[in-house]
Amino acid sequence: xxxxxxxxxxxxxxxxxxxxxxxxxxxxxxxxxxxxxxxxxxxxxxxxxxxxxxxxxxxxxxxxxxxxxxxxxxxxxxxxxxxxxxxxxxxxxxxxxxxxxxxxxxxxxxxxxxxxxxxxxxxxxxxxxxxxxxxxxxxxxxxxxxxxxxxxxxxxxxxxxxxxxxxxxxxxxxxxxxxxxxxxxxxxxxxxxxxxxxxxxxxxxxxxxxxxxxxxxxxxxxxxxxxxxxxxxxxxxxxxxxxxxxxxxxxxxxxxxxxxxxxxxxxxxxxxxxxxxxxxxxxxxxxxxxxxxxxxxxxxxxxxxxxxxxxxxxx
Ligand SMILES: Nc1ncnc2c1ncn2[C@@H]1O[C@H](COP(=O)(O)OP(=O)(O)OP(=O)(O)O)[C@@H](O)[C@H]1O
Ligand SMILES: [Mg+2]
Numbered sequence: 001x002x003x004x005x006x007x008x009x010x011x012x013x014x015x016x017x018x019x020x021x022x023x024x025x026x027x028x029x030x031x032x033x034x035x036x037x038x039x040x041x042x043x044x045x046x047x048x049x050x051x052x053x054x055x056x057x058x059x060x061x062x063x064x065x066x067x068x069x070x071x072x073x074x075x076x077x078x079x080x081x082x083x084x085x086x087x088x089x090x091x092x093x094x095x096x097x098x099x100x101x102x103x104x105x106x107x108x109x110x111x112x113x114x115x116x117x118x119x120x121x122x123x124x125x126x127x128x129x130x131x132x133x134x135x136x137x138x139x140x141x142x143x144x145x146x147x148x149x150x151x152x153x154x155x156x157x158x159x160x161x162x163x164x165x166x167x168x169x170x171x172x173x174x175x176x177x178x179x180x181x182x183x184x185x186x187x188x189x190x191x192x193x194x195x196x197x198x199x200x201x202x203x204x205x206x207x208x209x210x211x212x213x214x215x216x217x218x219x220x221x222x223x224x225x226x227x228x229x230x231x232x233x234x235x236x237x238x239x240x241x242x243x244x245x246x247x248x249x250x251x252x253x254x255x256x257x258x259x260x261x262x263x264x265x266x267x268x269x270x271x272x273x274x275x276x277x278x279x280x281x282x283x284x285x286x287x288x289x290x291x292x293x294x295x296x297x298x299x300x301x302x303x304x305x306x307x308x309x310x311x312x313x314x315x
Contacts, residue, residue, distance in 0.1 A: 043215055240291065
């Protein structure tokens with residue numbers, strides 16, 4: 001592999017495993033994050049996302065397998081890697097007695113950023129994350145959402161080439177969430193690579209070029225959100241309330257029987273054209289107003305199909 005190819009892969013995790021006690025948290029997981037993409041790690045609670053990010057950042061050591069970041073083995077030389085990346089872990093790492101502005105300055109000095117650049121960057125990030133009204137208040141007095149904003153600001157302070165964000169938008173209000181998405185897109189346009197986790201499938205679908213869906217420490221599937229949707233499920237989804245016993249009558253006459261997914265009373269039916277099914281159900285219901293919506297199939301459907309409720313009709 002020539003140097004050009006090497007530098008275009010930011011993260012290369014090869015067969016990494018991590019156990020806590022007898023339970024594998026990450027199980028022979030491999031992934032590659034190319035330069036300049038926004039890559040999303042998705043998975044249910046406890047799937048191993050944070051453990052994977054911590055191994056990539058070099059704070060958790062894998063039991064086996066290797067992680068290379070910028071082509072460097074993170075286990076051998078974490079320092080030279082960390083100066084080039086920005087990280088927001090799931091637990092905020094903040095100095096509670098200091099204000100947001102002081103936190104940013106301390107962190108900037110740690111990265112050897114000097115005045116006047118230090119002040120410039122601190123003020124720019126305070127503005128961007130709308131921390132202005134709280135810039136001089138000790139962190140411990142801030143609400144959870146403001147602490148989260150500061151944690152994100154800190155990860156951007158050293159203008160990293162590679163950003164690792166563990167659930168960055170959890171707890172953020174909608175306006176700040178939109179602002180962060182837009183900043184991640186701008187950074188990407190400038191060549192920054194991002195690896196993030198999220199439980200919001202709409203966010204992953206909008207923001208990520210590639211997602212890996214992981215479950216029990218293994219990659220279930222990987223690809224562009226639109227490709228995963230197209231490969232796994234039919235184009236349209238009819239979502240309705242119905243009991244399992246009603247289901248055969250509702251689907252009667254559809255051939256082949258469409259793929260479907262049940263979460264409690266809610267049934268999702270996946271079809272390339274929803275019209276016939278909707279007409280059929282309306283006729284059966286004879287004017288009764290059943291809760292029913294038709295919508296395009298989305299990443300949340302794929303996520304549920306791969307990690308959650310069993311899908312009938314095969315994926
Ligand atoms: N320090 C630890 N000690 C013991 N078990 C741990 C530790 N860290 C993680 N685990 C276990 O490893 C598994 C994966 O946890 P991890 O935090 O990576 O999941 P996650 O995908 O980030 O979940 P979430 O969506 O809830 O953040 C879980 O079963 C968890 O209980
Ligand atoms: Mg986590």
